């Protein structure tokens with residue numbers, strides 16, 4: 001059989017993730033694979049992500065390459081995928097997710113609670129900013145982009161006291177040892193889909209879709225992320241909105257159940273709606289809808305709208321944008 005071309009963004013994290021999936025495909029299906037780099041607007045631009053025209057900046061170039069027949073498989077971080085389905089594209093597999101939590105890398109081994117008042121903490125994510133502001137730690141949150149290496153470098157060089165990153169990305173890069181605290185989801189709920197990967201193919205490649213689903217899909221992860229993403233979709237929010245959600249499969253007396261927690265915040269973190277719900281494992285969509293409806297009844301839309309006109313919290317930090 002022909003070699004499968006696996007499209008990947010150029011960043012080190014993306015190449016690492018795509019490489020892991022390419023190896024898993026070969027190990028489990030016997031198909032040879034080759035990585036094909038595809039550059040995306042999100043990699044090229046150094047503008048704040050929130051200004052790059054909303055959802056999916058990292059995703060569309062890979063999908064275009066799939067549809068153009070330049071690659072056969074695309075690997076994305078699931079949290080970067082827009083919630084709307086894309087024409088002609090199938091989500092073939094959602095492999096078992098890594099630890100979904102956020103983490104900090106701070107100077108001198110400090111935890112969040114140990115950071116002195118006035119400490120500068122880097123993150124470009126409105127979701128992280130809002131939830132960290134809500135903790136009232138007296139830290140100063142500083143806008144930050146760039147690859148994982150650049151971000152951690154801000155701490156090593158002393159420009160920042162700490163940076164916030166997804167634990168999963170650090171683990172895949174072999175840098176989990178530099179984490180000084182993994183943040184409890186009680187304090188900061190991760191982005192919907194964080195820690196999970198999405199493997200997409202052309203929908204017309206039905207045999208490949210079925211083969212990758214059989215080889216790599218993890219039904220528990222898929223159910224959890226479907227539930228989380230339904231909350232995001234129902235709130236009509238994108239991947240850069242201050243919305244966190246984390247679902248887990250728990251074994252109850254009557255079989256498997258899904259349990260989900262979610263938060264929607266104003267950008268400044270001053271106001272938030274934080275709720276949880278549980279329901280049957282086989283209806284993740286229904287559970288996500290139900291929780292979102294409760295959040296909306298509690299004013300989630302008002303909070304999210306309040307943040308769209310201006311951004312009072314994120315201050316761009318010199319020399320931190322880019323690669």
Ligand SMILES: NCc1[nH]cc(CCC(=O)O)c1CC(=O)O
Nearest residue numbers: 077079165166168169194195196
């Ligand atoms: N938006 C960038 C992005 N997309 C996925 C990850 C991490 C890996 C993951 O969540 O699976 C990151 C970096 C980060 O948030 O630290």
